[in-house]
Amino acid sequence: xxxxxxxxxxxxxxxxxxxxxxxxxxxxxxxxxxxxxxxxxxxxxxxxxxxxxxxxxxxxxxxxxxxxxxxxxxxxxxxxxxxxxxxxxxxxxxxxxxxxxxxxxxxxxxxxxxxxxxxxxxxxxxxxxxxxxxxxxxxxxxxxxxxxxxxxxxxxxxxxxxxxxxxxxxxxxxxxxxxxxxxxxxxxxxxxxxxxxxxxxxxxxxxxxxxxxxxxxxxxxxxxxxxxxxxxxxxxxxxxxxxxxxxxxxxxxxxxxxxxxxxxxxxxxxxxxxxxxxxxxxxxxxxxxxxxxxxxxxxxxxxxxxxxxxxxxxxxxxxxx
Ligand SMILES: [Mn+2]
Numbered sequence: 001x002x003x004x005x006x007x008x009x010x011x012x013x014x015x016x017x018x019x020x021x022x023x024x025x026x027x028x029x030x031x032x033x034x035x036x037x038x039x040x041x042x043x044x045x046x047x048x049x050x051x052x053x054x055x056x057x058x059x060x061x062x063x064x065x066x067x068x069x070x071x072x073x074x075x076x077x078x079x080x081x082x083x084x085x086x087x088x089x090x091x092x093x094x095x096x097x098x099x100x101x102x103x104x105x106x107x108x109x110x111x112x113x114x115x116x117x118x119x120x121x122x123x124x125x126x127x128x129x130x131x132x133x134x135x136x137x138x139x140x141x142x143x144x145x146x147x148x149x150x151x152x153x154x155x156x157x158x159x160x161x162x163x164x165x166x167x168x169x170x171x172x173x174x175x176x177x178x179x180x181x182x183x184x185x186x187x188x189x190x191x192x193x194x195x196x197x198x199x200x201x202x203x204x205x206x207x208x209x210x211x212x213x214x215x216x217x218x219x220x221x222x223x224x225x226x227x228x229x230x231x232x233x234x235x236x237x238x239x240x241x242x243x244x245x246x247x248x249x250x251x252x253x254x255x256x257x258x259x260x261x262x263x264x265x266x267x268x269x270x271x272x273x274x275x276x277x278x279x280x281x282x283x284x285x286x287x288x289x290x291x292x293x294x295x296x297x298x299x300x301x302x303x304x305x306x307x308x309x310x311x312x313x314x315x316x317x318x319x320x321x
Pocket of ligand 1: 029030102121279
């Protein structure tokens, strides 16, 4: 059942001992949203299969208590945060659960007791709106975590909407945190040396496809595909796809710059379409998305991504400029 912010908090209040569960490789949006909800309603933040570099920093800096690979059976209720598919929770068995999410394709909501979906640029914005509806205060640490979630999920405001800025301003007013404090925390995150090497390799091995003024870059590395895809769009690609393979699962991370999005590219939709072709799962946002499929040939999946992208670009006026 779909609920609004008020419906969401009224229902949550019925439960105690709640697990606020993040998607695998949890990012600051997932951690910040889960942490803020756990602080407001009582409960604990759960993560499956670790979290990303910036999220780890946030957990240390804010001393967020987390439980690794929790069993939802140990809790009265689970709230799945910032997560759209069961695959993103690995094979964890959910009992009764609710969902709060901002991904346009969210299959988890089908079996949820209730769900709150908003077309927002981050789950953090939705969580803040829940708190505002409750007229609940926002403490410093949850405030910092929500701001970090908005900054990272909007790609440093590249994909921000007017609403992202409005919510950010209200969070700053409410929790008394300086925006610069959060920037300091985020920028002090050291970059892992293996990540820097992977990113350089991705650039070195990149294949480039050009259609008029749009450049699509693809590459294959063994890990850090998401950051590498981001870097490829920073150094010149309008659209990038980086593939890697682990335990027979091919994972592709895709990124698009504003120029790519304006030319008609929607990474979330492309990843969904390509993943369906291979009976896998995929999705995400306009500018950042990913897919997981079972298979052997990474290049074949990358070629399919490029094929779908070219088809879109050929059919839109911007792509023919
Ligand atoms: Mn998110």
